[in-house]
Amino acid sequence: MNVQPLQDAAAIVGIGQTEFSKNSGRSELQLAAEAVRAALADAGIEPKEVDGLTTFTMDTNDEIEVARSVGIGDLTFFARTPYGGGAAIGVILHAAMAVASGVANCVVVYRAFNERSGRRYSTGVSEPLVTADAIHWSWYMPFGLLTPASWVAMYSQRYMHEYGCTGRDLAQVAVSTRKHAVHNPNAFFYGRALTVEEHQASRWIAEPLRLFDCCQESDGGCAQVIVPARRARAMKAKGALIRGVAQAAGRDQENMTSFYRPSISYLPEMDLVAKQTYAMAGLAPPDIGAAILYDAFTPVVLWQLESWGFCSRGEAKDFVRDGNLELGGALPCNTHGGQLSEAYIHGMNGVNEGVRLIRGTSVNQPKKNEHVLVTAGVGVPTSGMILGQL
Amino acid sequence: MMDKAELEARLSAYVGTTTGPPVAAPDAVNEAMIRHWCEALGDRLPVYTDADTARQSVHGGIVAPPTMLQAWILRGFSMASPSDEDKDAQVEVGRLLAAAGYPSVVATNCEQEYLRYLRPGDRIFAETVFEAISGQKATALGTGYFIDTRTTFRDERGESVGWMTFRILRFKPNQVPQAASPAPSTSQKPRRLRPPLGHDNRWWWEGIEAGEIRIQRCKRCATLRHPPRPMCGTCQSIEWDWIVSQGAGSVYSHVVMHHPPVPGYDLPLCVALIELDEGTRLVANVIGCPPSQVRIGMRVQARIEPADDELRLPFFYPAAT
Numbered sequence: 001m002n003v004q005p006l007q008d009a010a011a012i013v014g015i016g017q018t019e020f021s022k023n024s025g026r027s028e029l030q031l032a033a034e035a036v037r038a039a040l041a042d043a044g045i046e047p048k049e050v051d052g053l054t055t056f057t058m059d060t061n062d063e064i065e066v067a068r069s070v071g072i073g074d075l076t077f078f079a080r081t082p083y084g085g086g087a088a089i090g091v092i093l094h095a096a097m098a099v100a101s102g103v104a105n106c107v108v109v110y111r112a113f114n115e116r117s118g119r120r121y122s123t124g125v126s127e128p129l130v131t132a133d134a135i136h137w138s139w140y141m142p143f144g145l146l147t148p149a150s151w152v153a154m155y156s157q158r159y160m161h162e163y164g165c166t167g168r169d170l171a172q173v174a175v176s177t178r179k180h181a182v183h184n185p186n187a188f189f190y191g192r193a194l195t196v197e198e199h200q201a202s203r204w205i206a207e208p209l210r211l212f213d214c215c216q217e218s219d220g221g222c223a224q225v226i227v228p229a230r231r232a233r234a235m236k237a238k239g240a241l242i243r244g245v246a247q248a249a250g251r252d253q254e255n256m257t258s259f260y261r262p263s264i265s266y267l268p269e270m271d272l273v274a275k276q277t278y279a280m281a282g283l284a285p286p287d288i289g290a291a292i293l294y295d296a297f298t299p300v301v302l303w304q305l306e307s308w309g310f311c312s313r314g315e316a317k318d319f320v321r322d323g324n325l326e327l328g329g330a331l332p333c334n335t336h337g338g339q340l341s342e343a344y345i346h347g348m349n350g351v352n353e354g355v356r357l358i359r360g361t362s363v364n365q366p367k368k369n370e371h372v373l374v375t376a377g378v379g380v381p382t383s384g385m386i387l388g389q390l
Numbered sequence: 391m392m393d394k395a396e397l398e399a400r401l402s403a404y405v406g407t408t409t410g411p412p413v414a415a416p417d418a419v420n421e422a423m424i425r426h427w428c429e430a431l432g433d434r435l436p437v438y439t440d441a442d443t444a445r446q447s448v449h450g451g452i453v454a455p456p457t458m459l460q461a462w463i464l465r466g467f468s469m470a471s472p473s474d475e476d477k478d479a480q481v482e483v484g485r486l487l488a489a490a491g492y493p494s495v496v497a498t499n500c501e502q503e504y505l506r507y508l509r510p511g512d513r514i515f516a517e518t519v520f521e522a523i524s525g526q527k528a529t530a531l532g533t534g535y536f537i538d539t540r541t542t543f544r545d546e547r548g549e550s551v552g553w554m555t556f557r558i559l560r561f562k563p564n565q566v567p568q569a570a571s572p573a574p575s576t577s578q579k580p581r582r583l584r585p586p587l588g589h590d591n592r593w594w595w596e597g598i599e600a601g602e603i604r605i606q607r608c609k610r611c612a613t614l615r616h617p618p619r620p621m622c623g624t625c626q627s628i629e630w631d632w633i634v635s636q637g638a639g640s641v642y643s644h645v646v647m648h649h650p651p652v653p654g655y656d657l658p659l660c661v662a663l664i665e666l667d668e669g670t671r672l673v674a675n676v677i678g679c680p681p682s683q684v685r686i687g688m689r690v691q692a693r694i695e696p697a698d699d700e701l702r703l704p705f706f707y708p709a710a711t
Binding site: 206 | 528533582591616642646648649650655658663671672674675681686697701703
């Protein structure tokens with residue numbers, strides 16, 4: 001018997017976020033504190049009850065600074081998860097492990113940044129590097145492969161070549177996602193639809209990726225409150241049960257530039273996350289009612305559809321053509337508008353939407369919401385989870 | 391100075407209101423103004439200026455160019471110095487924003503629709519409504535507020551003949567570099583980013599200086615590896631040397647960089663993942679043909695050439711066939 005101590009052990013009982021903007025006008029620490037406060041209020045939990053905090057290594061807000069700001073007292077657990085947006089569910093995994101093991105009783109996960117008005121990720125590694133992986137970037141910097149879009153574009157070109165995927169197929173992802181944002185007042189693209197033709201007419205960023213294949217840089221913060229499932233069941237706020245959760249790095253993995261594997265047309269690390277998560281949850285692709293697939297760029301949605309078994313290798317382009325990602329489709333996806341059209345908060349706005357889907361409170365609520373998949377960043381060591389009804 | 395909340399509350403009070411009573415065109419639609427307009431714009435369509443041709447056209451007489459719509463109600467030079475008696479709320483909003491620190495203005499969008507042709511003798515009336523005033527926005531020009539108006543144009547019977555939406559940005563200009571600050575040296579062209587060098591990659595770049603593309607090789611099991619690593623992932627040996635690549639290979643994948651511009655890199659720039667014939671891959675630029683002609687599978691040959699006066703790089707050219 002395969003023992004899965006984390007299966008159904010923890011639940012997300014509160015979600016919080018700031019507004020999403022191009023210029024928050026305040027510090028990243030304030031955004032973090034506001035998001036944490038909002039998540040605690042949603043859960044109906046006092047700051048002094050929190051004993052664990054966790055975030056991304058890329059976050060500039062120290063756990064203890066956030067704790068002081070919000071009035072959180074003693075901490076018995078703190079941890080960080082590396083690799084950019086790949087950490088989005090990794091932080092949930094750490095929080096779930098902490099509350100399941102009794103190291104902590106109430107962990108808040110947060111992520112907040114001024115990624116548009118402050119340091120923009122589109123500057124990539126063109127700014128002076130202070131990180132330990134500077135040597136890694138030396139293989140790309142002198143040649144001008146400097147930005148997240150450029151790294152994803154390298155995989156995309158090969159994938160499109162191997163499977164006959166076209167720019168119009170990528171447009172399907174952008175258009176379906178935008179349809180959801182049109183109804184979401186929190187989204188940058190609220191009320192503004194997109195057509196395939198507009199996508200195709202948009203300018204190149206890193207060919208084969210166009211402007212509308214890319215998310216928008218954003219300021220904002222998000223947070224979630226994680227407690228043991230048995231406690232969540234007794235709480236007033238409706239919680240989302242963590243059925244399965246995993247993180248993984250694949251063989252011969254690089255940070256965004258795993259160009260040296262026999263094939264670069266799929267995501268070995270996301271395949272592994274999927275395998276682990278399904279095994280822990282005891283679920284399979286047909287059980288998933290809706291999905292939040294990390295979508296910093298359109299092609300990464302296609303690869304994840306394949307990793308999570310919603311279609312076969314190379315067939316995602318056909319899957320997305322028939323409106324399958326929209327409400328009423330086979331897999332309603334990124335119902336908040338995704339990072340392409342709501343905001344890019346490093347995947348954490350997707351976690352909040354995943355909880356809303358379970359609660360039945362999304363502005364684009366699908367009928368089938370027994371189980372909801374949420375994934376993290378692509379091209380990096382990554383993570384994912386399946387949420388279920390408590 | 392009033393705070394942001396107060397300013398925004400005062401601005402939002404305008405939304406949905408008219409900018410003032412309907413404005414009557416000072417002159418009826420007339421052939422002289424039509425002729426001046428057509429001359430100024432070089433529009434030679436005869437139905438605007440030639441009575442005989444116009445009579446035989448579908449219009450049965452001279453009509454005004456539809457794009458003159460707004461021209462009939464513009465107030466001319468008096469616009470430049472609005473007086474205090476002026477009742478146009480657009481002027482009030484402009485003063486309010488200027489007083490709050492947003493003195494500059496730029497028109498950003500205009501859309502018009504024409505519902506019928508105007509004919510000499512038509513009298514035009516225009517009424518303008520504030521459709522929307524945005525929250526504070528940071529733009530490339532500066533921080534400010536977008537103001538959307540919608541103007542409906544009617545004839546003397548009160549029937550709508552067209553409409554126009556207009557968006558302006560009233561903003562606080564971004565600080566521009568002071569003229570007094572020393573001008574950047576123009577003698578030196580911006581250069582490409584230098585590879586950070588360390589124990590695990592310096593020897594490879596020294597190879598480039600020596601005119602070689604080196605490929606790290608495990609001394610124990612002879613596995614080739616690139617990018618280099620301090621230990622062999624196959625047999626865990628830390629003993630290694632290198633072979634020198636012949637520089638021949640094929641394009642495994644490629645990207646054409648268009649945006650954002652980074653000093654030192656001429657765009658569009660093809661960055662390719664090259665599969666060397668020795669079996670390892672590396673990232674480098676393909677030059678010697680337009681980026682649009684680079685294809686997966688294309689044969690390429692490396693040459694080590696200066697990228698600038700200091701840095702040499704491997705560049706790949708389409709292989710001679």
